[in-house]
Each structure stands twice: as structure tokens, then as C-alpha cells.
Amino acid sequence: MLFQEEGDQSLFAPSSLTRRETFFRSSEDFPDSEGANYVDEISLPQSALKALLDETSFAMASQDVRYYLNGLLLEREGNVLRTVATDGHRLALGSLTTANTITEKSSIIIPRKAIMELGRLLNDSEDNVNIAFSNQQIKVELPDLHFTSKLIDGQFPNYERVLPLGGDKEVIAERDQLKQALSRAAILSSDKQRSVRINLESGLLKATVINQEQESAEEEISVEYNGAPLEIAFNNAYLLDLLNAIPDDKVRMVFSDENSSALITPADDKLERQYVVMPMRL
Structure with missing residues (x-):
């Protein structure tokens, strides 16, 4: 196809059957990224x-x-x-x-x-x-x-100001094991209700999902935890997103109480990655 310039701001492409015409701007009007x-x-x-x-x-x-x-x-x-x-x-x-x-x-x-x-x-x-x-x-x-x-x-x-400080309940868990447990529990989650209830007791983390039809799924994994019992709820999709992002084998989760945000990091002490998730109402 042959383009011909017609005037200062238009091009047209003639053919035996059709005629196409379009407007253009000067290359001088193109943003200059090198001039910043x-x-x-x-x-x-x-x-x-x-x-x-x-x-x-x-x-x-x-x-x-x-x-x-x-x-x-x-x-x-x-x-x-x-x-x-x-x-x-x-x-x-x-x-x-x-x-x-x-x-x-x-x-x-x-x-x-x-x-x-x-x-x-x-x-x-x-x-x-x-x-x-x-x-x-x-x-x-x-x-x-x-x-x-x-x-x-x-x-x-x-x-x-959002990073939680002073949490006294610390959990060390295998990242892949926790991710698989939450993924299995999420099967019963609905689009509107994606909450997962986390129960902590010595050496154990329990994840429970109950949907609107009152169907339930419960998963248990062994963790490193010696604190007081705790029950807290989160958006399960948010937890899975961050677990997918963390490349380390183990994660550290620090909690204060059921109404406070959780701080989740790789299990090492470098703190190069930090994740904060707000809780949901039980």
C-alpha cells in the first residue's frame, strides 16, 4: 500500500476501490523521554x-x-x-x-x-x-x-506506621505446607466470603472455612508455636498471595490479638520482605 502526504496533517492511501485518509501529528510533538x-x-x-x-x-x-x-x-x-x-x-x-x-x-x-x-x-x-x-x-x-x-x-x-510492633505470639511454619492447607480449605470459599479462621495452640495451626451453605473444611498442620491459644480470621486469598510471593521455605507469623494486623516475613531475621494483613471479624 502506498501512503501519500496531503497537506500538513493528513495521509491518504489511494487504491482502485477505496480511499483511506487519516490525520497525523509531527514527530516533534512526540514526548521527549531523553529531555527529562x-x-x-x-x-x-x-x-x-x-x-x-x-x-x-x-x-x-x-x-x-x-x-x-x-x-x-x-x-x-x-x-x-x-x-x-x-x-x-x-x-x-x-x-x-x-x-x-x-x-x-x-x-x-x-x-x-x-x-x-x-x-x-x-x-x-x-x-x-x-x-x-x-x-x-x-x-x-x-x-x-x-x-x-x-x-x-x-x-x-x-x-x-502500619507495620505491627510488639506482637507476642510468634509462629514458624513450613511455607509450602501452610500454602497447601489454605488452598485445600479455600475450595469451599465463596466469592463473597473468603475468610479463613486460624486457630493456634501449642505446636498446631488449624485453618477452618465455613461457607454460606454451612459447609466446612478444616486443615491442621504442625508449627513451631508455644504461645497462648489464639483465634483470628483473615481473607484467605490475601494469605495465599503473600505465600506465593515468598520464596523461602519457612515463614514467620507474628500476632498480637484477634483484632490486630499480623506481620508475616520469611523465617530468617533479615526483614528484607515484610507483609502485613488486616484481620477480619470473627
């Missing part, structure tokens, strides 16, 4: 960035009226790169150490759509990826392409 004033730049392996995004981005909100939740907080402090996502009911926080250090703390909010696209583009290789930030956009340089996105202009919630 980038104030910070870091370099890290693709695999590290992909893992950081995969292990936190699932907690982002989707089409929330609080637009600043429909994205991922990317924060730089010293030599630490941190990502935080929350939808108001759960929170995921991840961090890693970078080679370069900044003197002032800085943060941006990357839109959900850009995070999902980055998750598709990144791979598990050790090839470096360069990330540059400005006040209005982010640029990610991969070996074979450059990716840019506008940022969300808003104030992300103070996530540090």
Missing part, C-alpha cells in the same frame, strides 16, 4: 529487580479512588532500594542493598500498568538494568530497549 531532568540513577541485576517487584506488586490496588494506591512506591534511602504496595487491607514491603548511596531520602510512585509491563519485560538474568528517576517520570534501560513511564503525583501513606 533525571536526579537519581542506580544499576542492579535484572533478576534482583524482577524479584523485588514480583514479591511486592501483588498488593497494589486496582482502580481505587485513592489513586496513589494504584501503583508501587519506589523509595531510596542510603544504599537501600525499597518497594511498598498496599490496597488498604494488606501491605507488602521489600528491600535490597544497592552499590551506590544517596544522601537524601527520595521516593516516587510508579503506576500499576507500568509495574505490570516491567514484570513482563524483566527476566532472571544477571544482566544489569539501569533505572533513572525524575520528578515526573522513570526510565528503565534494559540491554535491548528503554522503558519510560510517567509517575503518579500523590502522597503515599506512611507505611512505617
